[in-house]
Amino acid sequence: MRYCAFLFFLFLSFSNGFAQQSAIDSLKKELAAAPNEKKIDLYQAIIIKLWLNHPDSAMVYAQRAVKFASTMDLRTKAIATRLTGGVFYYQDLYDSSIRCNYRALQLSEQAKDSTLIASCINNLGLDFYRLGSYPEALQYLLKAFSLKTRIKQNYGMVQTLNNIGLVYTELKEYVKSRDFFNRAIDLSKEMKDKDGLVYSLNNFGVTYLNEKNFDAAEPYFKEAQKVGLDIENAVWESATFSGLGRIALARNQLKEAKKFFDTSFKMREGIREWNGISEIYSYFSKIHGQSGELDSALFYLKKSIRIARQIGARDRVVSDYKLMTDLFVQKGKYDSAFFYQSKFIALRDTLFDENLARNINDIQLQIQDEETTSKLREKDREISSRTNQAYFVAAIASLIMIAAIGFYRSRNRERKLKDDLAQKNNEVEQQKEELQLSNEQLASAHETISRQNSELEEFNLQLQSTVDTRTKELELANRELNVVNLELDNFIYRSSHDIKGPLARLIGLCHVALLDVSDPKAKTYLLKLSENAKNLNEIFDRLRTVSDIDSLELSRERILFREMINRIKSRLKALEGYSEITFKEEIENIEFQSDPILLETIFHNLMENAVKFQKKSTQFNKFISITVKRQNGSVHVSFIDNGIGIAKTDDKELFAMFTNAALEHKTIGLGLYIVKQCAAKLNGTVRIVPNPHQYTEFELTLPFEPFN
16 A cells, blocks of 8 residues: 555656646746746746756756846846845755845845845845854844735745744744744645645644654644645655654654655655755664664765765754764774764854854844834824824815915905006006117127027037046946955955865864873964964954945944943953953943944954953053043043053054054954944044053044934
């Protein structure tokens, strides 16, 4: 019976595949004959039908769509770029997908298309989820959900709800995740979206699998299997068989589990879905491990790790490292087990740092605040509209009264005007004679003005030609500058992504080596190597900050200086010498607003510099003094420390990158350069000022903006 059911499933899959291919062929014919304004919608329909099961073919059409969109409007370019990012996602090329979706988001914002903006933000959240960056993923996905709810957009809402649930599943908050999956199931049924329904049922079942409640999970996977008979969606159908395989594996039904996993593997291999293939290899390893075939288990697990590393699926690598540790313990190879246990801990700590829970809560509160603010704005607009209507009615009534009074007065004036009209006619006759003489004078003046107008028109033509030439030169220079800026941003972005991975591995290897090596000299070298790698990692983070400052859109929020300083101090506690420093704070109670990100960046860099250079000081009572006060129309912030000080020769180049002064202090000067950039962005200034006690003193001046 199971064999017959499997053949029936293959027959239906073949039939659905034939029907889908027929639909794609029909869309291709329609695309060839469609006018330009409809082509991008047809490209989108073709790519969406292809990217799940045939991502390579989808990429061909995505490239054609981008080429077509290059001559079209901003909205068309945004759609083509977003579709390319989607294909990269289904090819498991998440970094490339992020780049495309960032660019699509910029184009969508320029086109002011809220629907496209919401889709791009959702796709970015899913990319970060696949890379294991859960705070960023949740922030983007909740923003997408909030925006789609506000504009009442159902398109893509099922996927957004599922994506949020997936992040909460990874964070083991299963009640929250099931709430979002339930919403997705209800919306899929309402929209008759069977693809979305299979996806949602699978995800719901996984939450129970993770809680080891297999009886509760099984009905959801079986329902997904039943719905999947009517569609061709190898990605989500393969997930259904994978879930059923996990249930059989947990019940130690190894043959049944192998059949389910084999079916899932063939589907994923057919569409080259590498993340899923890596997952199935991991389950093959577990089957052989439970059967006592440890060598075979290691073989499949190594294949899983290799694929997961290639596509950047760090959550899968973490899980496989843990399984590899258990297998080596069973084989009695404790050195190898310790090696993989160390790698597991290092990568797990990278994915789940100690601030993760706080960051997630902050993100949720931020999104809730945004939703509350949006609702309040809508109510304010409604009240304002009703007030305006009342004012309008009152104004109409007033105008009617004024018109009635005016009509009465005009009747009286009309009578008087009739009496005066005869007298005026006589005066007009006299004025006609005078006007005849004036007309002759006007004709002469008209000839003079015409001649001057001709000269002026000729001069204007020359001036317009010069302006057009200069305008074209300026536009060409601006385009070249934009290209250079984009290439620089891409370079910094690619460098930070391509180099930070090896740096993280280098730091991890140094950590493992320090556990194994006992030679003091070798430990010294490894410590220096680890410290230099961390410094280089910090440099890339700061270069990324320099690149982001110019493109950052300013916001205005109330600034609570004391809370901001306390947050920064808590982050600086890990720095060497921090515990020896006394902080002195004089903060005036100022109702002040500014951009919180840029202002906190300025405070963080100046306080971090003060702490770092204090450790080199020989002072006994080390201190850092921070003063905030308002003077006239400005806010003045003073940072004073009694550290090693700054030589007079360093003063002129203090706020520049790669200066001799910075290199002498073993830095590249990025901290103070970032401070200067942030201050300029806020229309403020930062400078080093003389101090009567020969202390180091920086003064930050910002225009005062009262908080309303």
